[in-house]
Amino acid sequence: MTNPLQTPHSEYHWDGSDIRFFEGWYYRVTLPDCGQTFAFMYSIDDPIGGKACSGGAAQILGPNDEYLCRTFPNVKQFWGSSESLALGHWGKTDLATQPQYLHPAKFEHHIQEGYQATATLNQGYICDGRVSVAVPKEQANRLRHHATSAYCHWQYEIQPLYGWGDSGIPQQSTAGWLSYLPIFEPGWQILMAHGLATGWIEWNGKRYEFTDAPAYSEKNWGHAFPKKWFWLNCNSFNDEPDLALTAGGGKRKVLWWQESAALVGIHYRGKFYEFVPWNSKVSWQIQPWGSWQMQAENADYEVELIGTTDQTGTLLRAPTEQGLIFFCRDTMHGQLSLELRERRSGKSKIILKASSSVCGLEIGGGPWQDSWISSAKFPWVVYL
Structure with a gap:
């Protein structure tokens, strides 16, 4: 490479x-x-x-x-x-x-x-x-x-x-x-x-x-194509030039069945903080539009994300079984707050608080008539 x-x-x-x-x-x-x-x-x-x-x-x-x-x-x-x-x-x-x-x-x-x-x-x-x-x-x-x-x-x-x-x-x-x-x-x-x-x-x-x-x-x-998904992404934060966030989740095909999975990844000052189902519990509460909330925790760290927007968003095309069609909605003007905490001796200590007004927010697929509230954790791997 x-x-x-x-x-x-x-x-x-x-x-x-x-x-x-x-x-x-x-x-x-x-x-x-x-x-x-x-x-x-x-x-x-x-x-x-x-x-x-x-x-x-x-x-x-x-x-x-x-x-x-x-x-x-x-x-x-x-x-x-x-x-x-x-x-x-x-x-x-x-x-x-x-x-x-x-x-x-x-x-x-x-x-x-x-x-x-x-x-x-x-x-x-x-x-x-x-x-x-x-x-x-x-x-x-x-x-x-x-x-x-x-x-x-x-x-x-x-x-x-x-x-x-x-x-x-x-x-x-x-x-x-x-x-x-x-x-x-x-x-x-x-x-x-x-x-x-x-x-x-x-x-x-x-x-x-x-x-x-x-x-x-x-x-x-x-x-194959995801049935439903959400996404938060930002690497332009107020007063934090060395910080990048990617988070998201969706329903996808695993062999012959569908499952839901999500992750949060943070790069900060040379270190990667990864929250994925095989090392963390990841939870989410996503509104049909306007609010994205995620929480994740493992033995050493925990993170909370809150993304919001009052923008109407823009319809984008996405690949589907029927071809490239309007299938998701995005804005690049989302408000985001991020809090990362370190866990020690049963207590948590804030090591990072950051915010941005240029966060990318997306929902895709569907249906999105109601909020999507769910979580994923380690047993998800056991069944593979």
Whole structure:
């Protein structure tokens, strides 16, 4: 692996079979100075081609939770590395070569629409398709900035700081060693819990330039799809630059049945605090929208999370058995409070209290008519 912080399962997982399959990647950068976030979601469905769901897409959740999506029907224009985190999808281009990673300057010159992403780069251009960007190549990069339809143009480099685990040791799988077996569907892996992004994003004519902005990435993949899930994520906290949180849970397929599982992962000052069903009890109370609460405890630590929002959120597409459809709701403007405590001699001592107003909050699947109140702990592993 080219990056020592690269986590397991960072590579592209498709094995070439014609069994229903999807893979999705999520890159995010938060701009604390203006309180805005850009989330880039890339996906490929049934890459063998010729099936009802075959195709790729790039979705972006931009400033003020605005939304942009572009589909790429030609799966032959998608590429992904089977050895490391690297992928891309070409749309409009004057190149006749096989899709592959390009030097950023060459990508900028030849790819009029599409994207490419690695552990250290995220780059691309998409528009909503209402106007053509198929102008002469020597003018494309200049003229497309003035398109009258919604568009996004971006290029930034990433310096990874935390993968998924303590600093200075090999990084671990989000779902533990069992994730290497064909047990869980879909798979979920945090690619980079925290990093620093430097570059620019142009959104509908407004250019955002940034240096060392908090960045994050994750992915999921598989042959089955979650029925219901929730998610909290933040690595831009007030007065705590060296802190990253990822938490979530869902109902997923385990062999031939469905089960509920959840986790909380915190990276703070070089140490990884992991709360997962095989080492902790994890509980949650999630409203259909507006409130996310989680608690987790193990022999040494306990954590409490409270996420709230008065935003309406934005509907996003997610891979399903029926293809990529609107199936989840997100906001990047959630309020979050986090409290981490150390347990000693039957007493708990607060070691961290932090808050943020740019937390990512999500619910997906369903049904969500009522609150979801549940918990997961060690016996969950025994039955595997």
